[in-house]
Amino acid sequence: MNSKLFSNITRFIILVFLQVLILNNINFAGYINPHLYVLFILLYPFAGNQSLFLFLSFLLGLSVDIFEDSGGINAAACLVAAFARPNLLRFSFGISYDHQNIRLAAAPFGSKLSYVFLMVVLHHFVLFSLEMFSLNHILLILKKTLFSSIFTVILTLLSLTLFSKKYR
Amino acid sequence: MQQIFNFLIRNKNSILFLLLFVVSVFLTIQNHAFHKSRFISSANFVSGGVYSWSSNINTYLHLDEYNERLLEENNKLRNIISNIHDSISVEKQLDSTSFEGDYLFRTARVINNNFSKVDNYLTLNRGKRSGIEQEFGVITSQGIVGIVDRVNENYSRVISILNSRSRINAQLNNTNHFGSLVWDGKDPNIVQLIDVPRQAPLQKGDTIITGGRSLIYPKGLPIGSIQDFKLDQTQSYYTINIKLFNDMTNIGYVYVIENVNKEEIKKLQDTNEQ
Numbered sequence: 001m002n003s004k005l006f007s008n009i010t011r012f013i014i015l016v017f018l019q020v021l022i023l024n025n026i027n028f029a030g031y032i033n034p035h036l037y038v039l040f041i042l043l044y045p046f047a048g049n050q051s052l053f054l055f056l057s058f059l060l061g062l063s064v065d066i067f068e069d070s071g072g073i074n075a076a077a078c079l080v081a082a083f084a085r086p087n088l089l090r091f092s093f094g095i096s097y098d099h100q101n102i103r104l105a106a107a108p109f110g111s112k113l114s115y116v117f118l119m120v121v122l123h124h125f126v127l128f129s130l131e132m133f134s135l136n137h138i139l140l141i142l143k144k145t146l147f148s149s150i151f152t153v154i155l156t157l158l159s160l161t162l163f164s165k166k167y168r
Numbered sequence: 169m170q171q172i173f174n175f176l177i178r179n180k181n182s183i184l185f186l187l188l189f190v191v192s193v194f195l196t197i198q199n200h201a202f203h204k205s206r207f208i209s210s211a212n213f214v215s216g217g218v219y220s221w222s223s224n225i226n227t228y229l230h231l232d233e234y235n236e237r238l239l240e241e242n243n244k245l246r247n248i249i250s251n252i253h254d255s256i257s258v259e260k261q262l263d264s265t266s267f268e269g270d271y272l273f274r275t276a277r278v279i280n281n282n283f284s285k286v287d288n289y290l291t292l293n294r295g296k297r298s299g300i301e302q303e304f305g306v307i308t309s310q311g312i313v314g315i316v317d318r319v320n321e322n323y324s325r326v327i328s329i330l331n332s333r334s335r336i337n338a339q340l341n342n343t344n345h346f347g348s349l350v351w352d353g354k355d356p357n358i359v360q361l362i363d364v365p366r367q368a369p370l371q372k373g374d375t376i377i378t379g380g381r382s383l384i385y386p387k388g389l390p391i392g393s394i395q396d397f398k399l400d401q402t403q404s405y406y407t408i409n410i411k412l413f414n415d416m417t418n419i420g421y422v423y424v425i426e427n428v429n430k431e432e433i434k435k436l437q438d439t440n441e442q
Contacts (some may be wrong), residue, residue, distance in 0.1 A: 030232035030355070058188045061192070066209075066215050069199075071199025159371045
């Protein structure tokens, strides 16, 4: 239990710093940045306390917001993603979620991809909608969501593969 | 009563979610209001510290470039100084009438710079302790950058001109027709000048400079050149696309401008209104 707590705290801090110091400066093709810090929400223990999880996700988004000067958009996006996670998990992993015995590293690639993709798209859509804050820019919102999501999903899957031994 | 408690306990996650969501939306809305974002900004002790630490490393990688810019600026200033006795050849951009010591310049380093979002901010490594206050203008040697909007002891936050809420008074170099400088959120090299009257003679490549109406920037600082222009829906005002002179994606050191007479002018204007 303690090692789990420790690894989650470390992951939280490392991801926030990685996000604000490196990933926010990529600006691929002018505006595409991966938001890899969603990885914390993806990897948080599935059987953990749900209320604490919501609160931690909020805190994660807020930390990134403070660095990015963006009000509360990351916090809101993380919160929505965290709140929708049980449903998306059930959708992607089916029966094994109900028995609480998913191991993300050992899961079949298809369900892993759908879980990561849905979470990231949801998070990014809320994020960019709140950033633009107007329906006039719906096309720009969708464009940003699509491209940034692709970037984030690729990076997420890569880091899941690279660091999979740790979480087994 | 029992049922209410049961309801609350059963739905505690949804309630927590709604509560936190409202908080974050509230913070977002507050951030969208000019000058009202009180709670959260990167100009605080922790994020300012982290950013200045990372920018300390980052600056070393760009030293060559900064030196070149300084050299260029020195060259420009030397040209002006050597011609200063010849009153005809003084460059129009730095007209001596607009630099009579009304403005105080301070240097600062940009420790964080955004340009990929719709509302972008910069963080500077100078704050109250160095005399920086709200509504000071921020420029580089090549063009304008933004306006200071939050100040902490040691750091300050700047609303970039690449921000949907930024409106800066600007005018044509050749004539005195003026408009507002805004950004549509698309290209970090292109900003828009709106509300320029139809009578204004426009030509591609014309220079746009700051107009002296805002009390923030001195008149005559270069901003960019006209890329293209078209009439807006009312057919009476131009919307002009402007290519910025300075590269907003690559800003190292900046000058912060204080208008020394601002209070005095403001007081005068306030009495006019009454």
